[in-house]
Amino acid sequence: MSRGLVAFAALAFAFVALGPIAAMASRVDVADLAALDLARGAGLLWRTAQLGLGAAAIALLVGAPMGWLLARAQLVGAQALRALVLVPLLLPPLVLAMACMGWTSWRGGLATAAIMGVGTYPLVALYVARAAERIDGRRSDAARLAGGLAAMARVEWELVRPVALASAGFAFAFAVNDFAVVDYVSSLGPKYPVYADDIFASWRSGNDTSKAVASAWPLVALTLLVVVPALLVVRRSPLFSYEGDFRPPSRVELGAWRWPLSILAWAVVGATALAPLLRLAFEAGGGARGFEPATLGRSLVAALANGRPNLQASLLHAVGAACLCVPVALVLGHALARSRRWLVFGTALVVLPLCVPPILFGVGNLALWNRPETAALYDSAWMAVLLQAGRYAPLFVLGVAAATAATDQRIEDSARLAGAGPARTLCGIVAPLLASPLAGGAMVVFVFALRELDAAILVPAANGTALFRLYNAVHFGRDEMVAALALWICFFVLLPGAVWSLHSRRNMGALP
Amino acid sequence: MRSLHHRLAALCATLGLALASCGSDPDLVVYCSLDQEFAEPLIREYQERSGLDIRVEYDVEANKNVGLALRVREEVARPRCDVFWSNEFAMVVALAEDGLLEAYESPSAASLPAEMKDPDHRWHGFAARGRVFIVNTNLVDPGQIDSWDDLLDPRHAGKVAMARPLAGTTLTHMAALHEVLPPGEARRFLESVDRLSREGRLNLANGNAHVMRLVSEGQCAFGWTDTDDFHVALEKGAPVQAVYPDQGGIGTMLIPNTICIPAGAPRTEAARRFIDWALSEEVEARLAASRSAQIPVRPSVARPAHVKAPGEFQPMRYDLRTVGLSIRARAAEFQELFLK
Numbered sequence: 001m002s003r004g005l006v007a008f009a010a011l012a013f014a015f016v017a018l019g020p021i022a023a024m025a026s027r028v029d030v031a032d033l034a035a036l037d038l039a040r041g042a043g044l045l046w047r048t049a050q051l052g053l054g055a056a057a058i059a060l061l062v063g064a065p066m067g068w069l070l071a072r073a074q075l076v077g078a079q080a081l082r083a084l085v086l087v088p089l090l091l092p093p094l095v096l097a098m099a100c101m102g103w104t105s106w107r108g109g110l111a112t113a114a115i116m117g118v119g120t121y122p123l124v125a126l127y128v129a130r131a132a133e134r135i136d137g138r139r140s141d142a143a144r145l146a147g148g149l150a151a152m153a154r155v156e157w158e159l160v161r162p163v164a165l166a167s168a169g170f171a172f173a174f175a176v177n178d179f180a181v182v183d184y185v186s187s188l189g190p191k192y193p194v195y196a197d198d199i200f201a202s203w204r205s206g207n208d209t210s211k212a213v214a215s216a217w218p219l220v221a222l223t224l225l226v227v228v229p230a231l232l233v234v235r236r237s238p239l240f241s242y243e244g245d246f247r248p249p250s251r252v253e254l255g256a257w258r259w260p261l262s263i264l265a266w267a268v269v270g271a272t273a274l275a276p277l278l279r280l281a282f283e284a285g286g287g288a289r290g291f292e293p294a295t296l297g298r299s300l301v302a303a304l305a306n307g308r309p310n311l312q313a314s315l316l317h318a319v320g321a322a323c324l325c326v327p328v329a330l331v332l333g334h335a336l337a338r339s340r341r342w343l344v345f346g347t348a349l350v351v352l353p354l355c356v357p358p359i360l361f362g363v364g365n366l367a368l369w370n371r372p373e374t375a376a377l378y379d380s381a382w383m384a385v386l387l388q389a390g391r392y393a394p395l396f397v398l399g400v401a402a403a404t405a406a407t408d409q410r411i412e413d414s415a416r417l418a419g420a421g422p423a424r425t426l427c428g429i430v431a432p433l434l435a436s437p438l439a440g441g442a443m444v445v446f447v448f449a450l451r452e453l454d455a456a457i458l459v460p461a462a463n464g465t466a467l468f469r470l471y472n473a474v475h476f477g478r479d480e481m482v483a484a485l486a487l488w489i490c491f492f493v494l495l496p497g498a499v500w501s502l503h504s505r506r507n508m509g510a511l512p
Numbered sequence: 513m514r515s516l517h518h519r520l521a522a523l524c525a526t527l528g529l530a531l532a533s534c535g536s537d538p539d540l541v542v543y544c545s546l547d548q549e550f551a552e553p554l555i556r557e558y559q560e561r562s563g564l565d566i567r568v569e570y571d572v573e574a575n576k577n578v579g580l581a582l583r584v585r586e587e588v589a590r591p592r593c594d595v596f597w598s599n600e601f602a603m604v605v606a607l608a609e610d611g612l613l614e615a616y617e618s619p620s621a622a623s624l625p626a627e628m629k630d631p632d633h634r635w636h637g638f639a640a641r642g643r644v645f646i647v648n649t650n651l652v653d654p655g656q657i658d659s660w661d662d663l664l665d666p667r668h669a670g671k672v673a674m675a676r677p678l679a680g681t682t683l684t685h686m687a688a689l690h691e692v693l694p695p696g697e698a699r700r701f702l703e704s705v706d707r708l709s710r711e712g713r714l715n716l717a718n719g720n721a722h723v724m725r726l727v728s729e730g731q732c733a734f735g736w737t738d739t740d741d742f743h744v745a746l747e748k749g750a751p752v753q754a755v756y757p758d759q760g761g762i763g764t765m766l767i768p769n770t771i772c773i774p775a776g777a778p779r780t781e782a783a784r785r786f787i788d789w790a791l792s793e794e795v796e797a798r799l800a801a802s803r804s805a806q807i808p809v810r811p812s813v814a815r816p817a818h819v820k821a822p823g824e825f826q827p828m829r830y831d832l833r834t835v836g837l838s839i840r841a842r843a844a845e846f847q848e849l850f851l852k
Contacts, residue, residue: 037848040848040851040852043852044851044852180718183676183718184718184722186716187673187715187716187717187718187722187726188715188726188731188732189712189715190709190710190711190712191676191709191710191716191850193850193851193852197851198847198851201678201679201843201847201851202847203578203582204578204678204679209582209586288729289748289749363582363586366583366586366587367586370586370587370589370590370592371589371590372590375590379537379592457579458579458582458583458586460569460592463569463570468570469548472547472548472549472570473549474721
């Protein structure tokens with residue numbers, strides 16, 4: 001890969017993803033660092049770590065088998081399952097919490113961990129599914145011949161485990177940086193304060209950015225401590241099974257297990273995706289005051305009429321962020337996978353934007369871009385795009401890095417020997433090989449950008465997004481409006497995949 | 513392949529143009545933390561009447577008004593906001609004390625009570641919300657509840673709620689209690705709140721709207737909320753009643769909207785015209801008649817029957833500036849108490 005191309009991508013990443021963090025860190029007053037109440041913080045941090053580990057464990061336990069089944073087995077209704085399994089990831093976490101709380105009176109830390117786990121297990125499923133598809137079919141076949149289905153499952157689990165752990169690391173990062181869901185779920189009964197709560201309170205109650213940033217470092221350190229090792233394990237995994245003559249794995253025949261496993265998968269999807277969707281439809285149709293299909297129709301029409309410009313803005317920002325990330329992720333992900341010297345440091349740097357509390361990432365963007373020289377950019381919708389791209393590019397870069405690591409470098413070497421330049425090798429050889437991970441990565445950025453609120457809350461351009469309107473409607477007890485708008489958001493995110501499923505015979509590689 | 517490249521280039525160009533076109537230069541930029549639902553139709557009407565192209569940027573409820581106040585601070589090197597319309601006063605007082613606001617003596621403010629105005633004309637208060645108890649009449653007799661410390665009454669253990677006093681009107685309310693109650697009493701009250709919440713005998717909701725929801729749905733018997741939230745519950749037909757607490761005692765707290773011009777605002781003339789309009793009796797009457805049922809601070813302003821006038825109940829007497837100045841220290845104190 002050309003050093004120029006890598007330098008250009010690294011510079012773009014540094015500006016968009018690391019620049020806000022640097023700008024934010026520059027605001028810290030040393031006195032605020034010295035004044036940190038570590039004794040009080042330790043209790044909060046311990047509770048936060050428990051919550052994060054609980055959410056990550058649930059995401060792993062549900063997501064890993066689900067991803068493997070969807071990628072490798074022919075379940076009943078697999079096509080629908082593939083689309084529906086993503087629903088919890090598409091719903092804004094607070095909306096998911098509200099929908100879940102509508103069905104149960106379960107509260108407290110465990111309930112929060114369960115909701116955060118439900119909200120992030122599709123991410124684990126997505127990455128595990130992609131990894132499971134990259135396993136060389138000969139390895140699976142050999143294992144199956146030697147020891148049957150159980151032996152094959154063991155071998156394949158060994159291969160996908162690093163990816164599963166890494167994606168569970170992301171679930172951990174999302175869980176420990178959230179405070180709204182925890183606060184909402186423990187509104188009844190004993191309170192469950194977490195560390196992110198303290199950071200947000202420092203910022204919100206005193207308008208004190210320095211104190212908030214200073215108090216954030218233990219949480220950032222905790223997140224890095226979990227996420228970076230998990231990601232490094234991926235690099236050392238035995239998943240490099242791509243050879244020049246790679247053979248994709250064949251579908252696993254489940255035999256007598258097909259129906260029980262299908263029922264189990266549908267039960268999980270029913271509880272985590274259909275139940276929240278049904279709850280939203282119930283609320284949009286009048287809820288506890290009396291559900292009526294006509295009310296549901298009216299709510300959907302009204303939400304679309306009122307929220308149309310907001311939905312347009314959200315879609316525009318999310319598509320923009322996903323598109324902007326494609327070239328950066330391709331170059332940087334490829335370079336990260338092929339590099340040995342920069343692996344640990346590079347991984348830690350790439351993952352940093354995800355480990356920073358979102359509200360502080362937003363403050364950093366304000367500090368970085370609100371200058372006379374960049375005034376036009378700051379006032380335009382590009383600002384929201386840059387923020388979303390910066391925040392979620394890490395997921396994309398790391399996904400591409402993992403996929404690149406599983407491709408045969410000899411193919412690129414051959415192209416280079418044949419006289420192809422770095423740009424041509426990248427566009428003509430690497431990009432087509434990584435087409436599916438690229439599509440998947442773009443979709444992940446699109447989805448997260450669409451449901452992002454915390455980091456974008458301060459940026460002028462993000463003022464008109466659907467999430468912004470949705471959260472304000474929550475406040476006014478506009479249950480029908482909230483539910484209907486949430487349903488529209490889900491619909492617009494699912495639409496591309498649904499159209500693809502209806503009109504194409506090929507599986508959409510980006511889906512699990 | 514070439515055709516695909518052309519299509520991709522066209523797509524990128526279209527996306528770029530669409531994104532860039534979202535940032536045209538307006539005649540006035542208003543940061544507004546009054547709830548979008550109430551402010552939007554009013555400001556749209558003013559926009560049509562004045563012919564100005566107004567860009568309004570709202571705050572989300574979760575931010576409790578701080579997001580926009582922070583932006584005013586962060587943008588001090590390159591101010592872009594012309595008018596900051598806040599739905600409370602504490603953050604605005606803090607901005608004024610830090611020299612981040614411009615003075616403007618609006619003719620519309622002449623009829624405002626003296627306690628609602630900054631002596632240096634940097635901010636003006638109008639259209640207030642009351643801090644009331646929302647009571648579910650199916651679960652408890654509203655006559656049993658009349659004071660702030662009823663939240664601690666063992667008879668109601670597990671059935672009462674308030675928002676955590678870390679932000680928003682609850683923070684301001686608790687800060688004001690420290691000013692009006694005898695020394696140490698407010699602190700003792702909050703320590704009891706913290707203890708009871710840890711024991712599961714008092715519910716700390718994630719906002720006043722959530723308190724309203726918990727009471728409306730019968731999950732709690734009563735709780736502290738703002739009058740706008742109470743009126744939303746009433747409009748939805750919930751079995752609720754508002755109790756204006758501490759009549760004969762410290763009185764019920766009123767929290768006004770405030771409006772101001774950030775220092776260095778780029779379009780001062782348009783900002784002043786906007787403030788003249790926002791402080792008019794007409795706007796205060798419209799806010800009283802809206803779903804938020806804001807309480808006019810001027811007795812002369814028309815209001816619907818369900819919106820009480822300060823003369824119909826005893827409001828809490830406190831100094832906005834003193835409470836505003838104490839807010840950061842109180843916030844830090846409450847944070848240490850409730851987040852551990």
